[in-house]
Amino acid sequence: MKTLFVTSELFPYNKTGGLGDVCAWLPRALKKAGIDIRYIMPAFPSILQQFTELTPVYKFENKFKAKEINIYKGTIKGNPIKFYLVEAPELFLRAGNQYSDVCGNPWGDNYLRYACFSWVAAQFAEGKIDDWTPDVIHANDWMCGLVPIYLEILRRKNPKIKTSSVITIHNLAFQGVYPFSIYEDLDIPNYMFNEDGLEFYRQVSFLKGGISFADKITTVSPTYASEIQTNEFGCGLQGTLVKRREVLTGILNGVDYSIWNPETDKNIKENYNQNTVAQGKKANKEYLQSKLGILKNAKVPLFGILSRLAEQKGIDILIDSIPAILMNNVQLVVMGTDQGNYLPRLKNIAKQYPDQFAIVDFDEDFSHQLIAGCDILINPARFEPCGLTQMFAMRYGTVPFTRRTGGLADSIIDANFQNTIVNHTATGFLFDNYSVHDFIYGINRILNTYKNEKKIWDRIIKQAMNQNFSWDKSAAEYIDLYNTQLNLIK
Amino acid sequence: MSENKNVLMIASSLERGFVDKNVIDIAIALKNNGFEVSVISAGGKMVKELKKEGINHYLLPVNSNDFFVVRRNIKKITEIAKLNSIDLIHTFTPHSSFYGFKISKLTKIPYITSFLKIYKKTFWPFTKKRINYLSKGKLVIVPSEYMASFVQVTYKIPNDKIAIVPQWVDTDLFNSRNVSAERIISTASDFRIPEDHFIITTVGKLQKDRGQSLLINAVAQLPKEIRERIRCVIVGSFKEHKRYKTELENLAVKLGVEDMIHIAGETSDIPALLMLSDVYVATNIEPKASMVTMLEAESLGRPIIASNVGSTPEYVLNDTTCKTFDPKNINELIDAIVWSLKITEEERAEISQKLSTNVRLNFAKNTIPQKIVNIYKYMLGLK
Structure with missing residues (x-):
């Protein structure tokens, strides 16, 4: 089976969020499972510089205000997957990142840039580019939201085209919405601008277009797939998603265990596995405590947060809860980039509790030390499409405590009576309502188990470390989706 | 298991049917986990399976409604519980749960129940009361989420007193x-x-x-x-x-x-x-x-x-x-x-x-009864 994987982000070259991680690891797992998968990306400077050699394979002229759109083929050293790069210097060769200029302001012509990129990706279905016709074009998020539309236009013109489209929603909150005035630049027939197409309250929504026309829609966890069909999580697209629920599936993201493995992780103080977890975690905890400048004491429960400091991540209820949490003789460390002006308040708290509370900027290497050194990793998110840190934490024997939402609900088995005592399957703690009260109640549940139920706590750690969230598992589900649900023949 | 724990299971009969088979499978799983197991029942074809495994079986007419028989049974079960230094009692039917309740009251030994059937509504106060004893155990084991909701609503059993253990099948026999x-x-x-x-x-x-x-x-x-x-x-x-x-x-x-x-x-x-x-x-x-x-x-x-x-x-x-x-x-x-x-x-x-x-x-017999063993361990402080 041939799959063209369409993305605007790729770890480690130009990642701005979780999308880049998923787009780096899922295609590798798909390739490993036998799929002929190739990337297509815009030729951003950060991507271009990875290639030593590129071969031109096709050229379009005078489209999307670009004189020439060249398609190049190449490979990056160490990456087993072939790349197609869409080069249109007027659109993609700019300073800043893929969405905004160096000052962080979004490019005014993003609609044109990503329409052009999506259009080119869809053209592969005709088989003229590089003599390679994908069976599936797999688009990701709003940036590639127009791929299913351009593909649909081609299929209506030429019924012999059998290529199918899949769109994955990584975070519904980002939709690519533009005023109607840009519509004529998109080269999309007017009849597609309606409530069953691209129209979103008289504006143009790239993501809604993708959702409306994709043959299959996936999200990054089964619970998120259900949640986005509700008013609370649907971000205005719940009606469209309910209409298309027959083709909507949730597939949990995976973790790259070659990077996130306490047995081999070079960033942590002492490596450990299930058999040596007690001493390994103790050494890493003491190292983390001394590095953070908080009181060095292996017996004090150490909570950690590794997250963007943003409203989505529940930082507001966390801040309101900190004094109550710290009253229990525990320690707390917060690592993340501030995206909501939370830092001043957190710094104030840190001044009041210097032995118990620390705050640090995000740092990739240090994040491994934080996960290895903490006893409990907290994520009180309002919503979380998938989330990765809880999966990292479990592999490191760090017990996750999160809200029961999205991928958190799908990846953590709550330590309630049934799962702890009867099934022995508990891997963490969950709370339901987004409130300070429920959050603190959850913290107390954890502390009770941590302090009074050592056998149960150890069992939770062991069970958590046993979980398998490898990409191979996710890839198998995507292949099943490609094969079974799109009725494609390998 | 470091400490020997003695448990008593009371079943109305061990004749046939899935409840009776439950008793046998749990008793064997407990024995394999180091518990000292005693079973009381009114007898039946399956008693020999217990004997084959070396599990104590006491034959008592626990399915009788006769007042004098019941009184005698209470006395005898109390003696058996004391003789075997029983730490926990497990019952499976309204009849056996009545005994679980009474013995527990007399000896302070906790009892748990397996609520495996949906009993039809009845206006007979006696039968109603008997069924209610099933809900009075320290913990109630039910075979599904549906049953958990059912007993919660019908018998007002709090959520934290209910454990769900699904039914199981002998996957060697049904292979x-x-x-x-x-x-x-x-x-x-x-x-x-x-x-x-x-x-x-x-x-x-x-x-x-x-x-x-x-x-x-x-x-x-x-x-x-x-x-x-x-x-x-x-x-x-x-x-x-x-x-x-x-x-x-x-x-x-x-x-x-x-x-x-x-x-x-x-x-x-x-x-x-x-x-x-x-x-x-x-x-x-x-x-x-x-x-x-x-x-x-x-x-x-x-x-x-x-x-x-x-x-x-x-x-x-x-x-x-x-x-x-x-x-x-x-x-x-x-x-x-x-x-x-x-x-x-x-x-x-x-x-x-x-x-x-x-x-x-x-749903395999070699894994699911172990969940009930886990419950016993928890009830007995072994966790």
């Missing part, structure tokens, strides 16, 4: 590889099942709320060319409902499907009967607690058609291997039968694989 061709041929001849016919099977006591008449009606409404290809085997004890069996036979005659419907009593070889079947149908009109025969059919890889009442949805796998239907809508049952007839050989092999794997992973 297609372990059912010989001879057994299958012999069962086919016992039931006079002709070759080259599509066999629909349902197993369960013949009684109205099991919905056997629904199946006969559905068969009668199938198109003639389909109807002629099938044979429907209805197997179950009718000792308690002899009249209902006659009703079913008359119904088949009235609908002109008497040649397609075969109503039989019990069979000694359920695995062979299920192996003969192309599809297993559970037509319960009202929620039933026992899912055992359905699980046995799944374990042997048979596709399932089941009414969507009670715990059923928790025991079937998905839409590709099982079809559920609303028992109030006969057309859904007819559609499901037609679906089963259209399953190709390749699909059947895939269904079989999926179902038997699911049973081995989630």
Whole structure:
């Protein structure tokens, strides 16, 4: 089976969020499972510089205000997957990142840039580019939201085209919405601008277009797939998603265990596995405590947060809860980039509790030390499409405590009576309502188990470390989706 | 286990049926985990299985309602509990739970219950009270989420006193590889099942709320060319409902499907009967607690058609291997039968694989009783 994987982000070259991680690891797992998968990306400077050699394979002229759109083929050293790069210097060769200029302001012509990129990706279905016709074009998020539309236009013109489209929603909150005035630049027939197409309250929504026309829609966890069909999580697209629920599936993201493995992780103080977890975690905890400048004491429960400091991540209820949490003789460390002006308040708290509370900027290497050194990793998110840190934490024997939402609900088995005592399957703690009260109640549940139920706590750690969230598992589900649900023949 | 713990299980009888089998399997699992197990029952065919495993069995008429017998039983069970230094009592029926409650009160030994059946509403205060004892254990074990909600609402049992442990199947006994061709041929001849016919099977006591008449009606409404290809085997004890069996036979005659419907009593070889079947149908009109025969059919890889009442949805796998239907809508049952007839050989092999794997992973005798052992450990502070 041939799959063209369409993305605007790729770890480690130009990642701005979780999308880049998923787009780096899922295609590798798909390739490993036998799929002929190739990337297509815009030729951003950060991507271009990875290639030593590129071969031109096709050229379009005078489209999307670009004189020439060249398609190049190449490979990056160490990456087993072939790349197609869409080069249109007027659109993609700019300073800043893929969405905004160096000052962080979004490019005014993003609609044109990503329409052009999506259009080119869809053209592969005709088989003229590089003599390679994908069976599936797999688009990701709003940036590639127009791929299913351009593909649909081609299929209506030429019924012999059998290529199918899949769109994955990584975070519904980002939709690519533009005023109607840009519509004529998109080269999309007017009849597609309606409530069953691209129209979103008289504006143009790239993501809604993708959702409306994709043959299959996936999200990054089964619970998120259900949640986005509700008013609370649907971000205005719940009606469209309910209409298309027959083709909507949730597939949990995976973790790259070659990077996130306490047995081999070079960033942590002492490596450990299930058999040596007690001493390994103790050494890493003491190292983390001394590095953070908080009181060095292996017996004090150490909570950690590794997250963007943003409203989505529940930082507001966390801040309101900190004094109550710290009253229990525990320690707390917060690592993340501030995206909501939370830092001043957190710094104030840190001044009041210097032995118990620390705050640090995000740092990739240090994040491994934080996960290895903490006893409990907290994520009180309002919503979380998938989330990765809880999966990292479990592999490191760090017990996750999160809200029961999205991928958190799908990846953590709550330590309630049934799962702890009867099934022995508990891997963490969950709370339901987004409130300070429920959050603190959850913290107390954890502390009770941590302090009074050592056998149960150890069992939770062991069970958590046993979980398998490898990409191979996710890839198998995507292949099943490609094969079974799109009725494609390998 | 470092400390020896002594447990007592009280069962009304050990004759037959899934509750009695539960007692045996749990007792053996406990023994294998180092517990000292004693069982009290009014006896039955399965007592020998306990003896074979070296488990103490005390024969007492605990199924009797006679006031003097009951009084004597309380005295004797108290003595047994003291003699064996019992740490925990486990009961399974209203009768045995009555004893659990009384002995617990007299000796302060905690008791837990397995609430495995849905007991019909009754106006008899005595029976009502007996059923209530099932809900008064320190912990109540139920076989499904549905039952958990049911006992929570009906008997006001708090959520944290309920543990869910699903029913289980002996996956060695119900393994297609372990059912010989001879057994299958012999069962086919016992039931006079002709070759080259599509066999629909349902197993369960013949009684109205099991919905056997629904199946006969559905068969009668199938198109003639389909109807002629099938044979429907209805197997179950009718000792308690002899009249209902006659009703079913008359119904088949009235609908002109008497040649397609075969109503039989019990069979000694359920695995062979299920192996003969192309599809297993559970037509319960009202929620039933026992899912055992359905699980046995799944374990042997048979596709399932089941009414969507009670715990059923928790025991079937998905839409590709099982079809559920609303028992109030006969057309859904007819559609499901037609679906089963259209399953190709390749699909059947895939269904079989999926179902038997699911049973081995989630409902196997070698793993599920261990969950009850976990509960014992928790109750006894061993965690």
